[in-house]
Amino acid sequence: MRRIKKILAFSFFASFLSLIVISCTNKETTETTTTTSTVKVDSSITDTLSSGTRTLKNNIAAKSYYYKNLATFEKGKTTFELEDLANMTNKEISLVVLYEANAPWAEVFKSGIFEITGDDQMNGLMESYDLEIIKQFAIDGSYEGIVMEPKSILQNPIEAAREVSMVDHVLMVHIKEVPIITNTNTADTEK
Incomplete structure (x- = not known):
């Protein structure tokens, strides 16, 4: 025992x-x-992701998504303050558009072409506000995003974001401030 x-x-x-x-x-x-x-x-590592009916090459670091948010629009409505509007003057901005992954107008992105979308309304807004899509990224299996930047200074980012947010299958549009990149390299003069 x-x-x-x-x-x-x-x-x-x-x-x-x-x-x-x-x-x-x-x-x-x-x-x-x-x-x-x-x-x-x-880092800027790229990954291939199968999302819905399309396979896309996405940039893991969609850094524009993490820029400072100045305003957000959902279906044409926002809750930004007047001081936020004043903060947008003389700033380089980008629009981060979040949309449903199964959006029919986004099917063209699977070919790697970002100059146009499959929606006449979105293409018209891009042309009238002189916007271009610079990158596409996947959030998860249900949602994706694109980053739009103006080719020249965007005179009315509020109206552009509001109108883009009203396109079918768009969930929201963030107006993001593009940070100013400063050169922090210093010369080593000590011997």
């Missing part, structure tokens, strides 16, 4: 020890995976 108790105690201890080793190993693997994901998001 004593021998059985020792064997049971030993097996319990061995099981407990192996459980601790396994849980510590899984934690390290999870932390490594998280770090790897962060590196991929911050």
